[in-house]
Amino acid sequence: MKILRDRHRLSVGLLVFLLWQTSYGQTSGDANERRYKAAVRQVQSGQYDQAKKELQSMMDRSNRLAPYAHYYYAVAAFRQRNYNQARTTLKQLIDRFPDWRKMEDAYYLYASASMEAGQYEDALTYLSRISDASLRSAVDKLERHFFGQLSDLRQLKQLQREFPENRNLALALVSLIQRTSSDKADLELSDRLTNRFGAPGTASSGQTTAVTASRTERNRNKGYYNVAVLFPFRIDDFDANRRARNNQYAIDLYNGIQMAKAKLQAEGVTVNVFAYDLDNDVEKAREIVSNPGFAQTDLIFGPLYAEPNKLVTSFASENNMVLVNPLATSSDLIQEQPLAFLAQPSLERQADKTLAFVRSLGVSRKAAIYYGNSRKDSTLAAVYEAKLKEAGFQVIDRKKLSGTSEAMATGMRISDLNKPDHVFISTSSDEDGPRFLAALSRLRITAPVVITASAFDMYKSSSGTFNRRELYLLYPDFVDFTREEVDQFQENYLSRRNIIPSVFTFQGYDMMLFFGRQLAKNGPQVQRRSTLRAEGDDYLLSGFDYRNSNENETVPIVKFTDGRFIKVN
Template identity: 25%
Template sequence: MKPTKPDKKGESQVMNGKVDTIFWTEIDRTKEYNSTIENLDLEKKDSYNVSLLMPFEIERTDQSEVTNNATKLGKMANYYAGVKMALKKLEEEGINLNVNVLDSESGKFDVKIQQCKNADVIIGPRSKEQLKVTANFGRINNIPVISPWKSGSKISENNPFFVQLKTGLKDHFKKIIEHAKSEFSDDQIILLGRNTKREDLTYMRYMQGVAAALNQDNNVKPLQEFYVNEDSLKLGEFAFDSIFIQDQTTVFVLPNWSFLADEDFVYNTVRKMSGEKGLENVVVYGMPILLDSDKIKYDLHRGLNMRICRSSFVDRHSIDVKEFKQAYFDQYAGLPSDEAYEGYDMMVFIGRSMFNYGKKFQYFLDTYEQSLLQTKFDIQKVFKDDQSDDFKNIQYFQNEHLYILTFEDNKFVARQ
């Protein structure tokens, strides 16, 4: 991929033309919304100013890496190329966006954020500390801030101008337990973890709580737990001795997700499990690392009937994906990476939302779901009190869409 290199000082793009009505695939739930949202002034404009804070880090990076999809700059260049493809699509739909691109990780960030004062929406940055500053800036200046790369409950509070497009960690756990319980009985499901890691114990406790809530009874630990001895994964003859259920499917839930902290453990766990299970039928639920790790190959995906919880998935057989792939190749003489699809979907989603709902579009994002190339956006309000539905208590907005990917006919398929 050879996208145009971004200017160090940023660049502006102006999209021209307009139409009255645009149609695309979405599920409209506007009529179900409460009276408060109906009374909002939409503040629609003929064009909107977008500040895009991209983490290029050009000042400290070899710019030859722009064509290497494995590097940070290469990934972000692909993302930006997808954004530019989306801007072209939006222009065709008559949506006018003036986009100012800034390198959030070169130069002084305080200077960059002040350049966003006239923006109608700010997208990025990726750094969590910079994101906290940006979210607060958006709240003070009544500018929606979109976080396409990071999510977390502690980034910003009491902030109805902050939108997280990445689904949270607990949402992944909840989706996994709901899906597993919908297909298997509790006595078939085993939570895996390390009793030497506090995070693993926290994950197990949360998932047990989800299962207990679904059961609506007094059993606070409805699922089995198994603590893996890491030494046995490398040195021992057996790590899962006698845990497999005979004549039934044994369902394992592996919640570890971090490449830095968990990749070796996750790989060694599934490798050892595959070797020990024999002829017993096994299903393994897990996080995106099961698909994204280069160590875990298709033989493990297939042998362990893996089901992976993921917020995005590119179906290479989709007609829309094939058309995008061809258009991308025509533009850049290369094939799009996952980051290119993500950048495209994000920009199309935000552009269409602003066109429909104006400067306060974030309040309307939970009135419809929109399907794009690699994900769906199901944005919901997050409240300080889960029982509340009062605009005063909005903490932020969060995408809650997740797929369960199942391995079928030697390929992954996205299930709801």
């Protein structure tokens, strides 16, 4: 309760200050305003019943104080532990005033009341709508407080299945499994979640001071380059008989790097690749960078976990080493780090490129945005919405949707008189794409649709899925399998590894090939921005473009045409 009381006390103080400053264009003698401010002071002083009576009369009126009256009425109900009343009031606020400027505070209060009432799915749904960075710490505290109290393993596993991207939920489940279960399936689940999110108690933020090392003669003068690969290989757990491993992506990335090493050698560029088995372990990362031999590194791939990555990035910056983040989409990793790069475009960059493409279609300015269950889905949707509004577009509907196509269609706030001119859909579930398209068809929405490629299972989806409407896929990992270079690479890889390469293999290959060539041209320092672009025929994905920033600005958007996907931007 203290966490929640502190948060709401802060919100009350902030909003009262704003009201005194602006007064909404009214004079200080306005009777309604005086009554409102008096009611807020009663909430602050614990006179909840009296405050609610005053606020109730203001809630029923259509004026600029009405949404604030709803909010403080809910605060009073919450502090009286009347959580259902608080939830009901906040739902009215959200439905009646969807454009209220403090709506994310309402989402947080609604989630808090839902947590107290045991309605965890509802709470997580509303927490996923919060994009305000200033609320991030409060959201983390709220989640950790309540998830740490759950003792029903079945309930916690079900929640984690429904919200697979929530780190606090995953860590709470790991902790409960370790304390209460010896079931093999549970322990395997705990291992998978630990590999992905780290161990309980591992910090998710904060700065670690890197260990520095003395520099020696640059390897460039010796005719070779040293490349360090810091991936979670988990050699101790390796089982050659297991085909499906939860770290298979790391092995595939590394195998792609090795394939590129051979091609670079044929071009006269010698690279020595050193693999380090690094999981979510800061002390192991410190041990690696403290090794005198590591000081001779020119290029680093990884680490893949946040905390080791911070330490290694700091070390690389201090010692003039290029560091590449293979899978991350957060531009925070490269802020004020001139030698750190994202191999993938950030979510903001994806939104920028999508908006530029939509503008090229010449559509009008009404848009609808829908997204799936993961935090990445909601974040991309929020970023795209902000970009649209900044560009003067009107977002007539933005909503998280799931379930059947019928449920999705019911949840879309679209009418025959108010239809979007284009639709943007962000989801990481490969079952959602067909459902979203069917929902739009039910509502007779024929506008262009831009949707993340992760919304489809490309091996199961028929061609009819993609050519029944004007459909475009936001596809950062696009591979054109009709290209001869891709076909040849697959044949070579199959002959060497006796397995078909995955998209991670393609990514590892392209990264090593591009940055290996850059080392040969520029050395470890990024001296000529004009050369930091590659769209050559021998890259398997869509290439790289770092001419303007240290994140990859190449963002493919594709359309299914004549029986295959082609890039249209």
